[in-house]
Amino acid sequence: MATQYPFADLKAKYNEFELFKKKLPQVAVAMPEFFRVLEISFKSIEQKNAFNQPQGIYQSTGFDTAVKMLLIAMINDQIIGINSDTVEFIHAMRTLTLKWYSFGNELNACVYFGHYFYSLHSQSLHLIKDQLNNIRFLIDETNQLSKDVATLELIKPPSSNAWYINDDVIGDKLLPIVVSKRDVTKVDLPIPGYQFSFNASKIYDLRTPVFLHAHCVERPQVNNGKAIVSCPSCSQKCRVPVFHTVEVKCPNCKQVWQQRI
Ligand SMILES: [Zn+2]
Numbered sequence: 574m575a576t577q578y579p580f581a582d583l584k585a586k587y588n589e590f591e592l593f594k595k596k597l598p599q600v601a602v603a604m605p606e607f608f609r610v611l612e613i614s615f616k617s618i619e620q621k622n623a624f625n626q627p628q629g630i631y632q633s634t635g636f637d638t639a640v641k642m643l644l645i646a647m648i649n650d651q652i653i654g655i656n657s658d659t660v661e662f663i664h665a666m667r668t669l670t671l672k673w674y675s676f677g678n679e680l681n682a683c684v685y686f687g688h689y690f691y692s693l694h695s696q697s698l699h700l701i702k703d704q705l706n707n708i709r710f711l712i713d714e715t716n717q718l719s720k721d722v723a724t725l726e727l728i729k730p731p732s733s734n735a736w737y738i739n740d741d742v743i744g745d746k747l748l749p750i751v752v753s754k755r756d757v758t759k760v761d762l763p764i765p766g767y768q769f770s771f772n773a774s775k776i777y778d779l780r781t782p783v784f785l786h787a788h789c790v791e792r793p794q795v796n797n798g799k800a801i802v803s804c805p806s807c808s809q810k811c812r813v814p815v816f817h818t819v820e821v822k823c824p825n826c827k828q829v830w831q832q833r834i
Contacts, residue, residue, distance in 0.1 A: 578680065579750070579778045580731075585675040589727070593672065596724045599646035603639070604673045610639040611670075611682035618688065641704045643669075648712055651719040652728050655712045659701045660784050663690055668730050671779050687777020691770050694783060731780040735805030736790045737832045743767060743790065746805045746830040750780050766790075793834050800834045 594601040614636055644662065647653050653665050670686050690697045719725065733747040744751040755773035760766060765787040771777045793800040799812050804823035813819045815834050822829045 576776060578684070578776060580671060580674070580683070580780050581680060583671060583675045585672070585677075589672075590676045592723060593676070593727055596719075596721065596727055597646075597650045597652065599649045600643070600652070600669060603643040603646040604669065606635075607639045607643045607670075608673060608678050608682040610636045611685045612679050614689070615681040615685035618685065637700065637704065640700060641708060644701070644704055645708055645711065648708075648716060651717060652724070654716065654718060655705065655709060655714055659698055659705070662701050662705070663697065663783050664730060665728065666690070667779055667783070668728055671731055672727065674779075683779055684777060687771060687779060688775075691777055691783055692772055692775075694768060694770065730782075732782055733805065734789045735830075736785060737802065738767075738790050738792050739833055742833060743785075744833060745780075746832050748780070749831075750778060751833070752778060752781055793832075795834065802832065802834075804828050805830055 643666065647662075647665060647669070648655055653662060667686070667690065670683060674680065674683050731748070732745050732750055735746040737744055737746055738754070740754075742751050742753055743757050752769065752771075753774060756769060756771045756776075758768045758770060760768050764784075767785045767787070767790060769781050769783055769785070791803055793802045795815055798815055800815050800819075801810050801812055802819075802821060803810055804821075804826060806828040807823060807826040809823050809825040811821050811823060813821055813834070818831060818833050820829065820831050
C-alpha cells in the first residue's frame with residue numbers, strides 16, 4: 574500500500590492557480606522545473622535504494638540550478654529578501670511546494686522535498702546558503718517585500734507559531750498537525766528549538782516547519798489533575814482537565830484550540 578502523507582489531500586481553492594500565476598509570475602515559471610528535478614531525484618533514490626546506494630544520483634539532476642532559479646524568482650516576486658535567514662528561505666520554499674502540489678502536481682516531488690530538507694537538513698542548509706551567495710550580486714538588496722493582501726494569503730505558512738509538546742508528540746495548537754517526538758530532535762545550538770527530521774517514520778509532513786524556535790513550543794504544566802496551557806492568541810493561562818486531548822476556549826479572547834496534554 575502506498576504511504577499516506579498527512580498533507581496528501583490538500584487541494585487548492587477555486588481560481589487559486591490563476592491568482593498564483595498573476596501574483597507570483599516568476600515563481601510560477603520556476604516551479605515546474607523545481608518539481609521536475611524533485612521528481613527525478615525521488616526516482617533516483619528509489620532506484621539507488623534497490624542497489625543499496627541510499628544517497629541517489631543527486632548531482633546529475635540539475636537540482637542545484639532549479640533551486641537557484643526558484644530562489645531568484647522568490648526574491649524578484651518580493652516574497653522574501655536576499656538577507657533573510659537560510660531557514661526562512663526553506664520555510665518559504667516549503668509553503669510554495671505545498672501550494673504547487675495543491676494545484677494537482679506530483680506527490681513524489683513533495684516526498685523528495687521532505688527527504689532532502691528535513692532528513693538531510695545540514696546538507697540542504699548548505700545548498701541554500703551556497704546558492705544565496707551565488708545570486709547575491711544579481712539581486713537588488715533594496716527590493717521591498719510585497720504588501721499585497723492576496724499575495725500574502727498565497728504564501729501564508731501552513732503551520733502556526735503556537736505549538737505544544739508532551740511525552741509523545743509535538744503539535745500545532747491552531748492547525749491539526751501532530752508529529753511523533755521520535756521524528757523530532759531538541760537542539761540547543763545555535764538556536765534552542767526543535768529540528769523536524771522525520772527520520773523515524775519517513776512520513777514527511779510538509780505542513781511542519783523544518784525548525785521551530787523553543788519559545789514557540791509549550792509543555793503543559795500538570796498539577797493536581799489540572800493542566801495549565803497558554804492561549805495561542807493572547808497568552809492567557811488557562812486551566813484545563815488532564816485528558817488525552819482537550820478543546821480549550823480562552824476566557825479572555827474566546828480563541829478556541831485543541832491540544833494534547
Ligand atoms: Zn486568549
